[in-house]
Amino acid sequence: MMCITKYFNLNRTLLLTIGLWPYQQSKLDRLRFIFFLGILITATLFQFTTFFSSKCTANFIVKVLSNALIFIIFVIHYTFFAINIETVKDLLTQLQYVYDEIKDECENAIVEKYNSNAKLYTKTLTAVSICGAFALIIAQLWSNIIDVILPINISQPHRLPIMTEYFVDQERYYILIFLHLNAAFCIGVAGMLSIGTLFIAYLEHICGLFKISSYRIKRAMRVNVLQNINPKNDVLIIEEIRCAVVIHRQAMKLSKALASKFQAMLFCLIATGVISLSLNLFQLFQIATNGDNVDEILILFVLVFISILYMFCANYLGQNLTNHNNYVFVSVYNVQWYLAPLCVQKIILFLLQKNSQEFTISVCGLFIASLEGFATLVKTSVSYFTVIYSVQ
Template sequence: MIRLETQYFNLNRILLLAIGLWPYQQSNFTRFQFIFLSTTLITSLIFQCTPFISQKCTSYFVTKILSSASIFALFVIKYNMFSVNIKAVKDLLKQLQLICNELKDKNEFAIINEYGCNAKRCTAALIICAICSLPVFIVAQFWSSILNNILSINVSQPHRFLIPMEYFVDQEKYFYWILLHYNVSFCIGITAMIGIGTTLLAYYQHTCGMFKIASYRIEHAMNSNMLQNINFKNELLIFEGLIWAVDIHRQAMKLTKHLQSSIQSMMFCIIVFGVASMSLNLYRIFQIIHADDTSLDNAKELILPILYTTVTFLYMFLSNHIGQYVTDHNHNVFVTVYNVRWYIAPLHIQRMILFLLQRESRDFVLNVGFFVISIEFFATLVKTSVSYFTVMYSTQ
């Protein structure tokens, strides 16, 4: 028997438990944890925007603030909107577990295991990437102090943040507290992005496994031995196999649509802020590269916009890739129905196959409003981001 929570969602469970969003353990403590972490994220976003109040706004200054604030806005949206849909996520996991409990043979278990392991490997890879990038992120913030120690410079240098922040206190005196707040917020946001994103990816991977099982059941029901030796018993087995194939295919589409409808508003906001973030950070990279100041302090400012651009690009790609993956797996069910040797089956079975072909004649896609999640849409998002960057560059 397959236990999804312990076998394939264990890494996702650890990440979501860390930020109080694992749907199966919602106690008073996790509610307090959510309020505390959400407040930390939101206040970090606010204090990144408060310099607009106290300082003169130039195009360089506005871009510097918004390039970072847009990423934190993504963190806040992702974290809070997932918490709103946590009951729906719990229900979907229960339904997925029930479907796995009804699998028929070892080949179907092997298919689900393959897709579950793919999701687990992707989660592990993203966690490793985040852990490896964290030291670079921390070193960049203490670069000036480290450089002074290496060069044995005794002159005390004022502390500088990588991005402007206004806490309305003596920032030199409370530098490390402010830095702690910023770093904790960033870690919460990255954990939320990876934890929530990979959980959704794991759901879609399992629905792709269900589509693959539907294809397997059709092939198994319409194998050559059955068709060449048609009798009453074999006809019943063929009908039963096709019915089970249609059933799991219907359940896969139902689960996918249910999940997509639950997160549609979240995904739309992420698309908008993702495009804005990529455009602003591309422009920020351009500003730093073409600045007159060529010192190491200026060069270290490249780290954050490059990191933010990479995170946004990777998230866009993975989101659209899994949408394309679901569409392709549904299409493969249609291809399987078309390729089986239906033409040597009895007429009433041929009619049933024709019904399946008509059912699959339209593509099954993931939608966010009018947008279809696919590799083509990913290319459109990147093109749009570059277009906005070009507009900002031309108006400087």
């Protein structure tokens, strides 16, 4: 019997840091979650309070929303996952039941291979996230670092990278406000990283189930069995094809269940992400064109990079599932079905007919996760950016 949690040990460590590991919800974890969520929500609200104290011009609204929407994305991730934490536990438990039925050594090797892929993705994205967060903090402190290296006699006021209104003297309480905003950003990045890598690992294991289904079909139709047709081998072939179909259906069921439970979150992320990317592209282009506040270019560039990377990873996962499902039917096409008994050929024909409808992961029936979907999101964001730029 396989213990499913051992395959998600890295994800467990990441989720424990933000209090959202499904199998361990102590009072301390709940307090940590409430504390972190409070920091995220307050950091978001104090950006919108600037509308009460400043004149709301078009450029001002764009500047506030371009940063605030990033924090809204953080809050969406954090809250929706917490609401569905029991659903996540149930999905992992169902995957455990599937793995309990796997006895073949080759199938176990397939599971280990896809588990290694999931860990590689987790480690890579963790390194990228840490570097991105570190780069943003350095960009905010760059002017202070320059002042230490090349001191000047003129004192310069502290300037926050994000427009906020705390209704206090921001010059006096600059350090506290700076720590609050950066703590919220780091918590948000940690939440996106932890939740995103858990989904990546889960879907990688689903891809492994599709691969096992392909392996079972090839094993059922191996040449040495087909060349020695007898009633016993007929039953063996049919039973192994049945096992391949069962695990294939389980893989589709688990992936569809994940998409259906989190489709509200995914829909909100798509809408907010496209608008955020458009506004950040506009801000980046405007600063690069006018040459104002050049130190903000790195901050905006990192935010744009994070948005595009997240869109790509999410859509790549959907495309990867579709490709693995298609590979199952490619395996059916390539086996020597013509050597099989007539009853087996009829089963093969039925399997081929199932391939007439492509398996995809859709969000509310409006968006399909694929590389084409990624291109659509980026194209839509660029289109909105050009509209905003043309009407400024």
